[in-house]
Amino acid sequence: AWLADRPGEMLVTFNGYQYQVTLMVAAVAIAGVVAAVMIVWWLIKSLWNSPYTISRYFRVRRRDRGYQALSTGMIAAGAGDGALARKKTKEAAKLISADQEPLINLLDAQASLLEGDHEGAREKFERMLDDPEMRLLGLRGLYLEAERLGDRNAARHYAGRAAAVAPQLAWAAESTLEELTERGDWD
Known part of the structure; x- marks a missing residue:
């Protein structure tokens, strides 16, 4: 509005030609050129980064499918479905590295327990x-297995190791306290 209220002209001589336009037309033309340069730069940048963007999309999609398989497997293990838990363990292990997600190891062990192995x-x-x-x-898993086998010494050994690292664990503290009480080690 400020430019439109102030009459003026712009004269550009280029390559032997003279271009004469109003100040308002010149301002709109400059804004248009800047916008066009920005759009072209964005397109070039998008094309340059597209391989990375596409590979990231597929990597994230693969990881999400792996976590979905892990979640379904954990639910199956909790429900007692050993076959589905084993199937989802294998699927999750293909899609996610066990180093990235340690719960795959837990699901694998739980599936083995459900299968009787x-x-x-x-x-x-x-x-x-x-x-x-x-x-x-x-x-905890070794403790429960020792308990299942009736090997109280092994169970107490595992509970003692766990209690030394994390005394807040009730199962480890109770087992260790039981052992110490039976031995009469009141200190």
């Missing part, structure tokens, strides 16, 4: 002891 489950729980994030879960 207690030795395989025990091995998987023992492997969890090497990972600091999964150590307590592995100790």
Whole structure:
């Protein structure tokens, strides 16, 4: 509005030609050129980054499918469906690395328990002891397996290790307290 209220002309001489336009037309033309340059830059940048964007889309989609399989497998394990839990374990392991998501190891061990492969489950729980994030879960699994077998010494050993690391765990504290009480170790 300010430019429209002030009459004026712009004269440009270029390559032997003279261009004469009003100040308002010149301002609109400059704004149009700037907008066109910005759009062209955006298109070039989008094309340049498209391989990364496409690969990221498929990577995220694959990860999401893996987490969906993991979730379905955990629900199946909780419900007692060993076959579906095993199937979803394999599917999740294909889509997500066990290093990225340690719950795949838990689902694998739970599926083994549901299938009756207690030795395989025990091995998987023992492997969890090497990972600091999964150590307590592995100790809990080994504790429950020792309890199932009636091996109180092994169960108390695993509970004692867990209680040393995380004294707030009720199952570990109770088992350790029971053992100490039976021995008469009141200190």
